[in-house]
Amino acid sequence: VSRDGEIRELLSSLVGADLVNDVRDDDLIFEQGLIDSLYLIELIDLVERRFGIRVAGEELAPENFESIAAMSRYVATKTA
Amino acid sequence: MSSGARRWLAVNRRRIFEVVGVDVVAWDATRKVPSPRLRDDVSVERLEDVALLSPKQQAQVRSFLARGDEGYVAVRDGRLAGWVWLSRTTHRDPWSGLWIRLAPDEAYSYALWVEPESRPSGAAAGLMAAMLRDVQRDADVTRVYGWIDEGNRASQTLLRVVFGFAQVQRVRRVHVLRRIGFKLPRSDDPPFGPLSARGRHSSREGGAAARTAAPL
Numbered sequence: 001v002s003r004d005g006e007i008r009e010l011l012s013s014l015v016g017a018d019l020v021n022d023v024r025d026d027d028l029i030f031e032q033g034l035i036d037s038l039y040l041i042e043l044i045d046l047v048e049r050r051f052g053i054r055v056a057g058e059e060l061a062p063e064n065f066e067s068i069a070a071m072s073r074y075v076a077t078k079t080a
Numbered sequence: 081m082s083s084g085a086r087r088w089l090a091v092n093r094r095r096i097f098e099v100v101g102v103d104v105v106a107w108d109a110t111r112k113v114p115s116p117r118l119r120d121d122v123s124v125e126r127l128e129d130v131a132l133l134s135p136k137q138q139a140q141v142r143s144f145l146a147r148g149d150e151g152y153v154a155v156r157d158g159r160l161a162g163w164v165w166l167s168r169t170t171h172r173d174p175w176s177g178l179w180i181r182l183a184p185d186e187a188y189s190y191a192l193w194v195e196p197e198s199r200p201s202g203a204a205a206g207l208m209a210a211m212l213r214d215v216q217r218d219a220d221v222t223r224v225y226g227w228i229d230e231g232n233r234a235s236q237t238l239l240r241v242v243f244g245f246a247q248v249q250r251v252r253r254v255h256v257l258r259r260i261g262f263k264l265p266r267s268d269d270p271p272f273g274p275l276s277a278r279g280r281h282s283s284r285e286g287g288a289a290a291r292t293a294a295p296l
Contacts, residue, residue: 030205030242033117037238038200044237057103057230058247060240 003072010046011068014039025069040065047071053078098255099264101230102178104275105245107189109222113212114242116205122161122198124206126214127151132160144191147171152211154194154203162194164207166215166224176253177261178227181274185222187215188274192235205242212243223281225274248281249273 001009004025012020015035029035035043044065048055053075055064064074081089089096118124130138130145132153137160141151147169154162167188170181180188189211194203215221226245228235239245252267263275272279279285 028114030116031114033115036200036202037116037205037242038234040241041234041237044241057236057240060236061246062241062244065241 003075004068006050007047007068007071007075010043010050011035013046014042023068025072026067028066029068030066047075051075051079095258096256098258100253100255102176102227102251102253102275103230103236103247104225104227104249104251104273104281105239106248106274106281107212107224107226107239107243107245109212109216109224111244113209113216114205116202116209116242118203118206119198119201122154122156122201122203122206124152124154124203124210126210127153127163134160141165143174150211150214152207152214154198154201154207156198156201161198161201162192162203162207164192164211165190166211168221173261175261176255178251178253178263178275180225180227181276182225183280185220186274187221187224189224189226192238204238208238208243225281227275249275251275 008020011023011029011034019034023029023032023034027034030037030040044055044060047053059074063070065071127150130141132155133141144151144165144167147167149165149167149169152164152166153160167180167190168182168186170179172179173190182188189208192204192207194201194207212224215224225248226239228239230236230250250269252264253261254264255261268276272284273281
């Protein structure tokens with residue numbers, strides 16, 4: 001499974017695969033109402049655990065978590 | 081020291097004396113404000129009538145209203161389910177003891193709260209969005225500050241990821257006996273900005289003269 005696919009799986013575990021299937025990698029998941037801010041916190045926790053990374057306060061930024069593609073890019077830089 | 085005293089101290093240390101890192105974050109009023117989806121039974125509005133609040137809550141916000149701060153409330157089944165407040169006035173936060181110093185084009189968002197029974201409902205994001213949209217309608221305000229304890233992951237995520245607040249300063253605050261709060265002297269990083277005695281967040285100079293006078 002690709003990194004994007006793994007993040008998609010994590011998102012599906014929170015909001016359900018039906019919703020996530022319609023989401024493109026670049027779609028803004030919060031702005032589109034796909035995810036509540038509390039689920040976003042859970043999603044970031046899941047990403048940390050799945051990829052063994054620790055997200056620092058300054059890294060909590062829209063450009064790192066606004067979409068599946070953004071998260072994938074961010075994880076890539078953290079695990080490089 | 082006896083082992084019993086050591087145990088007691090270990091358990092109660094934070095009740096006696098606590099040092100907490102605080103991140104000061106800022107939002108630029110040119111940013112796009114997202115439109116969070118609210119649960120059907122929750123609505124968000126600007127507080128127009130304090131009758132919505134219980135007597136205890138009215139007492140709690142008396143000092144907020146006295147300095148002209150504006151409240152935004154989440155309402156569920158006709159009663160208060162959450163709020164957030166916006167201030168345009170330099171003042172000292174009584175709980176943390178931190179002075180937030182505002183230039184004329186700056187504001188400060190504080191006291192974001194949503195009752196546990198109404199989470200998740202989108203209320204926290206809805207409150208912030210309603211407030212920031214009103215800020216954008218006011219051409220006089222270009223920046224809104226907030227401060228978040230470094231360990232408060234929920235608020236860190238909401239303000240930074242959802243709304244794009246970015247860090248401008250970090251300080252350490254001290255809390256003694258959970259009653260007396262103050263900024264740890266010389267803990268400001270950088271040593272100028274909204275929680276310092278001088279400068280705007282971007283420079284040591286400027287802003288200080290324009291700020292409302294505040295004792296140090």
